[in-house]
Amino acid sequence: MQKRKSYPSLVYGIPISILLVLGLRIIWNPWADEKELEYGQFLHLLDTPTVVWQDVVVRDAEIQGKIRFQQADPHVPTGLELNKTYPFVVTRPPGNEDFSLFDRLKKSLPTFQVKRGRSTFGWIISILYFVVAALAVVALFLYFGLGNRSLAFGKSRHRVFSRASTITFKDVAGIDEAKHELSQVVDFLKNRDRYTRLGARIPRGVLLVGPPGTGKTLLALSVAGEADVPFLSISGSEFVEMYVGVGASRVRDLFRDAGRQAPCIVFIDELDALGRSRGGAAHTAHQEREQTLNQLLVEMDGFDANQGIFIIAATNRPEVLDTALLRPGRFDRTVVVDRPDVDGREQILQVHTQKIQLDSSVNLRKVANLTPGLAGADLANIVNEAALLAAKRNANSVTMTDMNEAIERGAIGLERKSRIMLFEEKQRIAVHEAGHALVACALPDSDLVHKVSIIPRGLAGGYVLQRPENDRLIIRQKELEARIQVALGGTIAEELTFQELSSGATADLQHATQLAEQMVREYGMSKLGRIYYAAPGTRFLESTPESGPQLSEATLREIDMEIRRILQDALEQVRTLLETSHETLTLVTERLITKEVLEDKELFELLYGSGFPLSDKVRTRMQLSGMLKQVDNG
Numbered sequence: 001m002q003k004r005k006s007y008p009s010l011v012y013g014i015p016i017s018i019l020l021v022l023g024l025r026i027i028w029n030p031w032a033d034e035k036e037l038e039y040g041q042f043l044h045l046l047d048t049p050t051v052v053w054q055d056v057v058v059r060d061a062e063i064q065g066k067i068r069f070q071q072a073d074p075h076v077p078t079g080l081e082l083n084k085t086y087p088f089v090v091t092r093p094p095g096n097e098d099f100s101l102f103d104r105l106k107k108s109l110p111t112f113q114v115k116r117g118r119s120t121f122g123w124i125i126s127i128l129y130f131v132v133a134a135l136a137v138v139a140l141f142l143y144f145g146l147g148n149r150s151l152a153f154g155k156s157r158h159r160v161f162s163r164a165s166t167i168t169f170k171d172v173a174g175i176d177e178a179k180h181e182l183s184q185v186v187d188f189l190k191n192r193d194r195y196t197r198l199g200a201r202i203p204r205g206v207l208l209v210g211p212p213g214t215g216k217t218l219l220a221l222s223v224a225g226e227a228d229v230p231f232l233s234i235s236g237s238e239f240v241e242m243y244v245g246v247g248a249s250r251v252r253d254l255f256r257d258a259g260r261q262a263p264c265i266v267f268i269d270e271l272d273a274l275g276r277s278r279g280g281a282a283h284t285a286h287q288e289r290e291q292t293l294n295q296l297l298v299e300m301d302g303f304d305a306n307q308g309i310f311i312i313a314a315t316n317r318p319e320v321l322d323t324a325l326l327r328p329g330r331f332d333r334t335v336v337v338d339r340p341d342v343d344g345r346e347q348i349l350q351v352h353t354q355k356i357q358l359d360s361s362v363n364l365r366k367v368a369n370l371t372p373g374l375a376g377a378d379l380a381n382i383v384n385e386a387a388l389l390a391a392k393r394n395a396n397s398v399t400m401t402d403m404n405e406a407i408e409r410g411a412i413g414l415e416r417k418s419r420i421m422l423f424e425e426k427q428r429i430a431v432h433e434a435g436h437a438l439v440a441c442a443l444p445d446s447d448l449v450h451k452v453s454i455i456p457r458g459l460a461g462g463y464v465l466q467r468p469e470n471d472r473l474i475i476r477q478k479e480l481e482a483r484i485q486v487a488l489g490g491t492i493a494e495e496l497t498f499q500e501l502s503s504g505a506t507a508d509l510q511h512a513t514q515l516a517e518q519m520v521r522e523y524g525m526s527k528l529g530r531i532y533y534a535a536p537g538t539r540f541l542e543s544t545p546e547s548g549p550q551l552s553e554a555t556l557r558e559i560d561m562e563i564r565r566i567l568q569d570a571l572e573q574v575r576t577l578l579e580t581s582h583e584t585l586t587l588v589t590e591r592l593i594t595k596e597v598l599e600d601k602e603l604f605e606l607l608y609g610s611g612f613p614l615s616d617k618v619r620t621r622m623q624l625s626g627m628l629k630q631v632d633n634g
C-alpha cells in the first residue's frame with residue numbers, strides 16, 4: 001500500500017520564500033537607486049525642455065529610462081542633484097489606454113522604445129509573488145486538510161502515561177520466552193544501582209520482533225507496568241507522513257522528555273517504517289526518514305543508559321532494518337515474539353476470558369486446538385466476538401457454540417492473514433516437518449536441529465530450524481548431499497504416510513534441485529568431472545566469459561541427467577531411512593500435532609527412546625548437554 005504523500009518542503013518552503021522575497025526587496029535591490037516618478041510628475045517633466053532623456057522604454061505597465069536635470073524646476077523630485085543621470089521608473093496607471101502619452105513622448109523625446117510586457121525585474125517580482133500566493137493557498141489547503149497536523153509540527157505527540165501503565169506481565173500470556181527475557185529489563189530498571197555499582201553496561205534497548213498481533217506493544221507496556229516507570233511511546237509510521245526535519249526534532253523532544261522522566265521506557269512501535277536501510281531514492285519521504293533515523297541513532301548513542309532510559313522497539317519486518325540500528329549499544333538484543341503454540345493459546349484465552357461469564361460447556365483447550373496459527377490479538381477478537389454473540393442472544397453466559405461460531409467467523413475474516421488450519425492439513429504438515437527433522441537427525445553431515453514447528457510462518461505451513469555450527473565459507477560435498485536429503489525428507493514422509501503427494505513441497509523441491517544443479521555445474525561434483533559450466537539459470541547460447549564454455553545439446557542433456565541422478569540417489573536414501581523408521585515418524589508426527597512445537601531436547605529424547613539411528617553429532621550433543629546419562633558407545 002502506498003503511504004500518504006508528504007509535503008515537507010512546501011510547509012517549510014512557504015515562510016522561507018516569503019522571507020526571501022521580502023528580504024530581497026529590502027536588503028538587496030539592484031534597482032535601489034532607481035527613482036520612482038509619479039505618472040503626473042512624469043508628464044510634467046516631459047513638457048519641461050531642460051530635462052534630458054535617455055534610453056526610455058515604454059512597457060505595458062511602466063516606463064523606464066534615465067533622466068538628467070539641467071535646471072532647477074518645481075517638478076524635479078527632491079533630493080536629486082542637477083546634472084547627474086538617474087535611472088527612473090514610472091508606473092503607468094492601470095486600465096485606461098493613454099493615447100495622448102505616445103504623442104507627448106514623440107514630441108519631447110528624440111527616441112524611445114516601446115516594448116510589450118513587463119520589465120525583467122517586473123517579471124521576476126510578479127512570478128515570485130505568484131509563487132508565494134500559490135504556496136500560501138496550498139499551505140491553507142494542507143492546514144485545513146490535515147487538521148492540526150501541521151499545527152503540531154515540531155512538537156512531539158508521543159503519549160506519556162503519567163505514572164506507568166496498569167498492564168503487567170500477568171496480562172501477557174503464551175509468550176513466556178519473550179517475557180522471561182524482558183523480566184531482566186524490569187530488573188535493570190528497578191535495581192539500576194546494583195548494576196551500575198559493578199560497572200556493568202546496561203543495554204540500551206531491545207528489539208521485539210514478531211508477526212502482527214502477537215503482543216509486542218502489550219509486552220512493552222507490561223515492562224513499564226512491572227517496573228512502575230513512565231511509558232513514552234511513538235510510532236515509526238507517524239514519521240513517514242511528516243515534513244522534513246520534523247521527525248528529527250520529534251525524536252529530540254522525545255528523548256528530552258525521557259531524560260526528564262527517567263527512569264522510563266521509550267517505546268518505538270513500527271521501527272521498520274523509520275529504520276529502513278538508508279540510501280536509495282532521493283525522495284523527500286526517504287530524506288525525512290533518513291534524517292529521523294540519523295537523529296535516533298545520535299540520541300541512542302548520546303544518552304547514558306545508566307540514567308535509566310530504556311528503549312523498546314517493535315517490528316514485524318526485521319529484515320528491512322538498517323544494520324546501524326542493530327549495532328552494539330543500540331538495539332543489541334533481539335527478542336522474538338512468536339505466534340503462540342497450543343499451550344500459549346490456551347493461556348491467552350484464559351487471560352481474555354477472565355472478565356467474561358463462561359458457560360460450563362466452554363473448553364478453552366478445545367478452542368486453542370482449533371486455532372493454530374492465530375496470534376494473541378486474533379484470540380482476543382474471537383473471545384470478544386463470542387461475547388457479542390452471547391449478548392445478541394440475550395444470554396447470561398458465553399457457550400461453546402458461541403465460541404465455535406466466533407472461530408468460524410474469525411476464520412473467514414482472517415483467511416488471508418493466518419488461515420485456521422484444518423485438522424487434515426495440520427496432520428499433513430506435521431508429517432512433512434517430522435520427515436525433515438528425522439532425516440536431519442540421522443545424517444552425520446547435517447546441521448543440528450534446533451526446533452520443529454507446525455505453526456505457520458510466512459508462507460510456510462511449518463518449519464524445521466537447523467542451527468549451523470558457525471559461519472561457513474565452504475561446504476563439503478557430503479554436506480550438500482545431506483541438505484538435499486533433508487529437503488526431500490518432507491515430501492517422502494508425506495508419500496509414505498498418505499500414498500499421495502501434496503503441493504506443499506514446491507519450495508523443498510526447488511531448493512533440492514538448485515543444490516543439485518550447483519553441484520553439477522559449479523562445483524564439479526558429478527560424473528561430468530571438474531568442469532565449470534554456466535551458472536544455473538544461464539541459458540543455452542547466452543554465453544558470457546563468466547558462464548563458461550558454450551554448451552552443446554549433448555552436454556546440456558548430460559548435465560540434466562546428472563542433476564536427476566543426484567536427486568534420485570537422495571530420494572532413495574531418504575525413502576529407505578524413513579521406511580525403516582516409520583514408527584518413529586508416526587511418533588514424532590503425533591507429538592507435533594499435540595504440541596505444535598518441539599525443541600531440540602524433546603525431539604532428540606523422543607527419537608532416542610524409539611531406537612532411531614541418531615547421528616553421532618546428535619548423540620554428542622545429547623551427552624554434552626546431559627540428556628544422556630551414561631556414555632553410549634554403541
Ligand code: ADP
Nearest residue numbers: 171172173212213214215216217218376377380
Ligand atoms: P503487536 O504489537 O504485536 O501487533 P499488540 O500488543 O498490539 O500486538 O496486541 C494487540 C492485542 O491483542 C493486545 O492488546 C491484547 O489484547 C491481545 N494480545 C496479543 N498478544 C497477547 C498475549 N500474548 N497475551 C495476551 N493478550 C494478547
Ligand code: MG
Nearest residue numbers: 216217269314
Ligand atoms: Mg503493536
Ligand code: ZN
Nearest residue numbers: 432436490508
Ligand atoms: Zn518442507
